[in-house]
Amino acid sequence: MKILRYEAQPGGLVLETSEGRMKLTPYSSRTIRIQYTMETAFGGQESIMIIRGPDPDLSYTTKEESYHLIFSTADITIRIDKQTGAFAYYDTNGSLLVQEPSRGGKTLVPIEVVKAVFDDDVKLETGQGADGLRVRADHIRREVDRKAYQTRLAFDWVDGEALYGLGSHEEGMFNLRGQHQYLYQQNMKAVVPVLVSTGGYGIVVDSYSLMKFHDDAFGSYLSTDVDAEMDYYFVSGSELDDVVQGIRHLTGKAPMLPKWAYGYVQSKERYTSQDELIETVREYRARGLPLDCIVLDWKSWTGELWGQKTLDPERFPDPTKMMDELHRINARLMVSIWPIMNPDSDNHKEMARQNGLLANQATYDAFQEKARELYWKQANEGLFVHGIDAWWCDCTEPFEADWKGAVKPEPEERMLINTAEAKLYIDPQWINAYSLLHSRGIYEGQRRTSERKRVVNLTRSAFAGQHRYGTITWSGDISANWDTLRKQIPDGLNFCATGSPYWTLDIGGFFVRNKPDQWFWSGDYDEGIDDLGYRELYVRWFQYGTFLPMFRSHGTDTPREIWRFGEPGEPFYEALASFLSLRYRLLPYIYSLAFRIYKDDYTLMRALPFDFRHDPRTYDIGDQYMFGPALLVNPVTEPMYYGSGSKPIDGRSKTRSVYLPNGSLWYDFWDGRAYEGGQVIEAEAPLARIPLYVRAGSILPIGGEIRHAEDVSSDGRLIVRIYAGQSGSFELYEDDGDSYDYEKGHYANTLLQWDEARRTFAVGERRGTHCGPITDREIVVQLFEPSVRSGSSSEPVVQSIRYTGIAAEVVF
Template identity: 30%
Template structure:
């Protein structure tokens, strides 16, 4: 401690001797630049530290003599911090210190180390600097392929990186390739359990972990099923019949992952109902842990040494998924391997590749690699907890808007309502059945078949769109509509973009046809162009917003110009962008596309809350009032489970609003064809009931998918346990609206995260670092989804130093242990933290109804507090301080609940209301107290 005090004194005094330039470093208005001796064009020459605030330091590094002045797409802060910090040269380092953070740069290697003011190292770049540069030139633009490696202690855990589908949670020691794809959203932000984050400001293809490419199986010695060296035995069976073999051949690779590589399949092989196996032995050249990645569509199982190593997984033929696993292997040792694959329909996709072993100490480091950029550019963000780190992320990339209140309610969607009557009929059925609903969604293809991108409605199916929209509004519901950045080249909208040079036209030039009818040719607009963004909104406004559409479903925003194209062809299809080569801007399309709608709508109607749902995303998305959903996922139990870890990591990527297709989007044929009374129909209903229970406790609550129809009453009849459960949780969601909407308010005012991994609130308990299947919904509720068929119980970990109540039964549970808890068909295990205060409203059918009188549940045993947030729900008056808060505080010693004076006001605010206080006490029957509240402070003692 004494040493650090002397250092700070030195900083203050020696700063007088730092001029604009002093030897190998230069002090700037917001930081320092260190110039290194460099004898190579690929070694670091300049390292710059910029103070954004006391907790956030920007680091830039380049082999060039100057830094890029290019404006970031991700960041929004105005300027760095010019006061409150200082820098000195000490022991061969430049040491920059703020009130909370010390950043040190080596004058010889450029290595940067971050510490707290006590000298405890928070993060250190790899010994020697960990920076790597190599030249890349694309379309005449010269830049660098970049890598930054950091040291990482053994007990560190990493989260974030967006939303991926391999059911991975803690990324320590794992690898993830960051690119955008249907079901995959990449965000270059890493959150550490050590209470810091790294925002990597780069838009190109990026790799977390191992920077090498996965290699094909021919990196191994391969033997066929007879033991002959040279490859695995690939057996192609017609109708899955081993006695009807189309061809049997030796294959050195299983690489059929895109539209180009599938051409290597045997010509004219009939894929429908087929089965292909790859069988033989595999021999490693090195001893160690191999990281495998399986890319699959259809039904896939992998065996090693006769044991299942990858249990059967399924994805629909046109929309593959990735799954990762590791195998410890010994050099020279043969291992039996079999991949058993049943394609699901026509030509499907399959691939199996691996990364060879690397030293564990290298694999476990924090490493970020990007294909193309002008310089290494990242932000170190520290905090005292995960919420403070995420607050720092939003300081850099923008605050998250408060979503409109109706967006917190239930949404009904399907692929797709084909007519006005279908849409209105579904909505009316909800109203007639008294099932709450706030939003109905009109998915793609409402336009004439040959006019994608026209934003016109097909007059035969939607004869009066304005009347349809008005009818939706008359039933106290909002309507969201699907809008793609895709335009058939015959439409007027396409021609308007093309005339300005604002289209990605490679798909048109290559005559790529989509899957509609006989196929139509289309291009995507260049959202990187400011002019194109304005035109995109103007076209939407003219045809859709002006008719009363409330919200936007921005589909295919990866952009998905051609599904299942190779990465290289995907780049070819979207280049050049208005800003430069697509290689450099590959991952940020969804961000600038969201900007188009957000800025556009607020320019036309600045007080109408914008709401966007997009299939892709990137760092900074939250500032455009945009949520992301997890894409066209499968309808399998393993897919449901994967959504939990996917949603948690997305939330820890700094973007608080996330949702998924409840029940999954792509449906197994057995469910499509299920008959009443069949086991398949029983499983379908249970799957949807369990998924619905989980979905009710996500930031956004949304049902969507392919046939069978997804309305509650179409999944199961009234009175069926699945129907009962889904209706129960829809109503419970609305009763919890005062709590949920308060959480939405906290995302703006407190930079809060609604869906919270256990490590966020209980990080001091090491067990929580790897819990990926239960989570906190706000500060009070622990949600524990059931994701296996016919399960009526599951294990739940109750974190230490906190006690819990079962929401349904009131059972009191002490923390610090794992318990098997009851999970009957109709209920999800749900627990409330001791000390929680849970405000709940009356039954309502939509958020248009005011919940003035509340039931306030007080879970006694510890002190607790909760602040109720309320505003007008649909506009931006909260930005002008038009909102109210009421703080509830419970004191366990005195057994008194204090309801503070109301703060603030807004139009329509309830003046006089009744609070029914429900006391939940360990081992006792619940009691209640009634409080009349007129906005003035009141106290109430527990009712005995």
Template identity: 30%
Template sequence: MPRYCRYLFLLGLVFSLHLFSNAQVAEKRKPVQTADGVIVYPAAHLGGNAQWVRLQVINDQIIRVLASPTMAPPTAQSFMVITGTQPNVKWEYKETGEQVELTTAALVAKVNQQTGQVAFFAKNGDMIVQEPLYNGRQFTPAVFSGRPSYGISQTFAVAPNEAFYGLGQHQDDLFNYKDQQVTFFQNNTEVAIPFLVSNKNYGILWDNYSISTIGDVRPFKSLSDLRLFSSKGEEGWLTAAYANDAKQPNDIAFEKAESIINYAYLGDTKLHLPANFNIAKGQVTYTGSIASAFSGVHKFKFTYAGYVKVWINDKLLLDRWRQAWNPGTAVLNIPFEKGQHYKFRMEWIPDGGESYLTTTWLNPIEPSQQNTFTFASEAGQQLDYYFVYGQNLDEVISGYRTLTGKAQIAPKWAFGKWQSRERYKTQEEILSTVATFRQQKIPLDNIVLDWSYWKQDDWGSQEFDKTRFSNPDSMIKVLHEQYKTQFMISVWPKFYEGIEAYKKFNDSGWLYTRNIADRQRDWIGQGYISTFYDAFNPAARKGFWDLIYSKLYVKGIDAWWMDASEPDILSNVSPAKRKEQMGFTAAGLAAETLNAYPLENARGIYENARQVDPNKRVFLLTRSGYGGSQRYAATIWSGDIASRWSDMKAQISAGLNFSLSGLPYWTMDIGGFSVEKRYENAQGADLDEWRELNTRWYQFGAFSPIFRVHGQYPYREIYNIAPGTHPAYQSMRYYDHLRYRFLPYIYSLAGATYFSNYTPMRALVMDFPKDSLVRNIGDQYLLGPSLLVNPVYEYKATSREMYLPEGPGWYDFYTNKYYEGGQTIVADAPYERMPLFVKAGSIMPYGPSLQYVAEKPADPITLYVYTGADASFTLYEDEGLNYNYEKGAYAKITLQYNDNSKVLTIGQRQGNFKGMLTQRTFKIVWVNQVGAKPFDLEAAPNETLHYKGKEMVVRMK
């Protein structure tokens, strides 16, 4: 019996003896079988105050678990889930002693009548996951704004070797969340998606919208709860040395004894830092030593803005920077020995007039809490989760989309290159930028207009400032007709007090009014008073759409950039302040609904846009999302990250966990958004590093689901980063062109995402589940089934260590050199190239060279066939801009390679659509372990086939 099972058995035995000796067995109510499952009535003191627990069979692989602290039936609204019990699902019901069993074709769910414990098993009897036998769930009465609610938690007993992923997008650079902690509070760079997946091929969709903590949910402790020693060895504090000029850190103005470092939210530094410290220019250095009464891995969590460095025993473990108005987070997992003193040093340069720094910690997990995973939400009326099972992680994610909706196919142009900056200030800047791309033959499909295209005091009007955008209609027409470029624009759910749109929304009761009552000013000019609209109100959503439709859409807008959609009414406030700002939403208490705001905000634009223009694909880029965002055509980007190597690295694991959360379309600011002062007018070594950072990030971004460049000054266009003769320019231009050659592959992945619930950006654990070494690899990934992407995220690196997963083998993309799988290698990574490998047993389709997606049809297509194993790929095509694919207007061509016979079969075309090529050319290039030639799409192919829609077969010679 595994150790965690023995622990649960002994715990259950102790509880049973306690109950028997005290005669506390409550009167038992019989379970009630329902049309889709069962309801049991546990003893409240054994089941965490639950009055009833209900299991609903959704389909063979999905079972919903509901529990309530009252006898009332469930009434809570689900914003995420749109699918209930599916028709014609067969399942069996059985009572065995204290257990009630529901058996489907795929799994068995058992619920204990006395305690309400739920356990899930495979059909062969193997345990998948289970709740603890006693009090694994908890309901704790709570009050918000004078209304009753409940704190809700659910713990699961898990296997010792399990790994956990998903849960949205976070910036701690953590990949496997086993024994880690994730917080759900929508914020700039932090996106909460309440879907967890396990490497044991199951998922938990947690249907709650309040501030939540997932995983190891113990609250982080103040630094003062460690044993602290000053720089002189005095116990009880660290020595904090304050210098008012960071350029002269040894010129100490004064020292203080400090044991709490907690400047977490807006205003904290003004309240708590010494008044005689120059925060804008100064530096604080904390020195001394720390010790713990526990042995084992300790977690140290930092929130920071400005520059922060941390040394333990003289080893630099953290070196970060974030802009002062948007703090970052970092977690260090450090092994400690009980009682041992560890030298501690932390340097903090706030780098601004308002900044942030916190240092907290957690001791090792107690043995009784090991091998558990918990969801804990601060507010709700019921406990509600969905257990999703599959044979692999693709099936698990498919189950998530069964519940929350399919991922719409983005318009085809969206898979090309996007160019953006913060910000294009005039229409002349936009037109000249696109003109330069076309002149230099740098492929481009989308130009993006960021914020402040309105007059300074007119935020929320959705009207162009005519002094800078004299004729936006004409500008957009030129972009469309002359430059064949799409135009995306930023819209915020924000309104300045007093403007015409504000008055209409306020008179209609569509605004959150607390920020107005507080007279809170923003950061523009002298500061303006503003608030956000209530996206939970259907009438307000329609009103917001009507506003942007009449002011913007009619001018020819192609796509929407939905910024600050958390809602970021006031940046860097505490969760309590955010709830206060929202108060009551149209859906109820802000405490119970606030994390769903970005979902409802996207819903308003998507649903109304489809009604107005039902056959034009909607495309949304939004800074936050929630479970279900994919059904509203939303791509999420990772917010205002910094232009630092560590931030670039963190985006890899962030994007992978986001994709494992079930949402397939993710992107980032290539190059990072916020820029250190040393880069603003960089010269010498700083300029060299700036160019290399952008080059490496660009290489990574070209193999992301959406390829998008954005950021503050310096300007981010290729030609503004480096001149044409520079290797940075040449590398970025190379990967831009390569992205367009990959379009048949990438767009086929989009088709598979809609029709088969596929995931394009793939953590290695998805495709190599039996290879235990990939379980913690969060800095490599597959794009589609074949392409292994290995970003380089260290300055001046010319190689990187990487792992080739077990399997038939791998080919170097550039040289076609073959490598065996299951080994770690040091791959060449010269400045201009990022390591790429292709899995043996792959078919990679490449299209013609393009300047924009719609320039010409994908003909000819070059098929690189990587031999060494059987291979298959389905080429997908449709009309690219409309929703006719939902009605069956698309075509698929199945490509199959048999390695034994060395035969490639191009299958008969299935389906058709308007404008489809009825005849096309396929060029075949064979790649094998002998006599490999470098990748060159212009070289003569091994075979050329003229395809007319009928099956064709070709044998490797």
């Protein structure tokens, strides 16, 4: 591809080449949009992923050399080979970030887009699959709709760099170097077409079709199946946090979830009545076990009216009274709603009258604004008006075709089966976008209806930009076994690395038992909670879930309430209760970081290279991560006590190997022992705890024992742990917990600071317009500072402050 001529326009650099046209548009000094087309003009299709346009005042420079064109902003330089069109990207210091192969990295292959035609010969078949109601079509005619392109964007990665992102998939890949991945929406696959690199950059592909990532024997590239042109963004940043900030600058802010959403969410398949929901919450309260939300899963409707967004009056005779009682006992309710509807339901009939259905005449058309508005109207009138607090938008990748049979198809076969099904009902160029638009409809509808209740939408699929609609993505219907638990950790880290901050899973696995005739039903515990092996697995999963953005149990086959795993005084019960309590004591830390997610585009669940990019030993560690700036979490992912069938395991060490990243001193959260970074240790991991470490310089605010997120029964007493070794700060955040007033500045911040040299801890003046329920509190300051850094225990030095919002300081 030879560069024939170029023109530096006010909006960007346009290149005329021997094989089409390219345009480089600076969106910021660190973000460049690159388009490539074979047409005479660049496409005008409005992006549904990108919501931010270019900065009109941003300047760039262009310089021509003998063999290259040089495009530069203040932070990025792109060298373009005039003979091949190959791009090489450099940072502000002139260091190479990444480059395309010398022959050029951009390819467009013309294709004919084939669309399904639903005429009178089409037969629609309604049935019940493993994943709910399904309506499939047969005898479909196909015809060519238009011309488009398959795109391929190739790179020569820099030796030693690591790549993360692409969303949450089930294989447990972490560093994506040397891997390949198919990007299409499916149960257990949540696509986000974003890569980030330890080299200090990210790539955002603005495409909604089937995509593929390869870094293997077939090459190193990202490809798309159907697009009008190639369209992507290159985002640079000195750290991965800067890259994520650039991504969210393009795709939008992540709004705050209500405070209760960071507490514990109890779910199972399924609570069947109003009485059962209320009695379960009452049991949590009676036992003194914290809880904030209970979930009403599928079939809350009448009979077989799948997808109807009203509650069965026999089992839920008074929804408003039910919600009043749940709210009285300080619990919230999340309700499962589906995009597919039984033709006999009132919701379906109303949607059909307004031509709001896709071609299977069962799934609502989220690509239509009027259909999204009607879907919200139905959800509002049937559920939200009664006081429902949160949505579980299940099956947001509404077409699948391989959840059947005893043998799981090979990955490429699965891709072909499932994308072919989706392409019957959705334009091939848009098959990955359904969840994004579905989420948009829920968010915009609820915000039009009420500003007093924040949107919470737990959804099984995802896409870039979906986070701006108050979504949390969960990883789908996974199975209960240790291998799955191990793989979920890197899956979640890769999802959050894309700039989408809220991810969770089914604690304990969705499928617990094994059904050999169904490949996906592959749990290892046919006795469910009666199997001591499952109880151990569940405890370890629960301990891991304590340090996820949303802390949520769910699954089929066996109950999930805490008391199903034993009684007080018994080891499994006590382990679960202990970590449930810990999650709530950490809420001042977690909720403050939730505000940073909104304000600073922060990432809560952090792959180690986010904080230790200059320590290459962290690049391939996918089973440890940072939870905020302070806590190093190390889940236990192997059985130590029991195998399946309650078979005792003899002689197994009750430890796990932990790498403590270089460049910091680390404290054991449980006993205060300190360790130098840059070493691997064997950490104690009995059933009652997992290895948990705190980085030196951390300030960790910890609350009292509470029973729900808004509980003030502990009188606001706050423990502030200081981990010495370097200076540090933390901003404590408070607001009303559930409205959007924070967007108008109605909140309060209190700056906590530790000065290592002066050995002083300072609490700043409380700033902001939110007073909150507690204006006078005791702050107990615990300073951890071991005299010997060799693993010896450390008892903290303790001082107290009576804090009324006025700045105060203590000296140690």
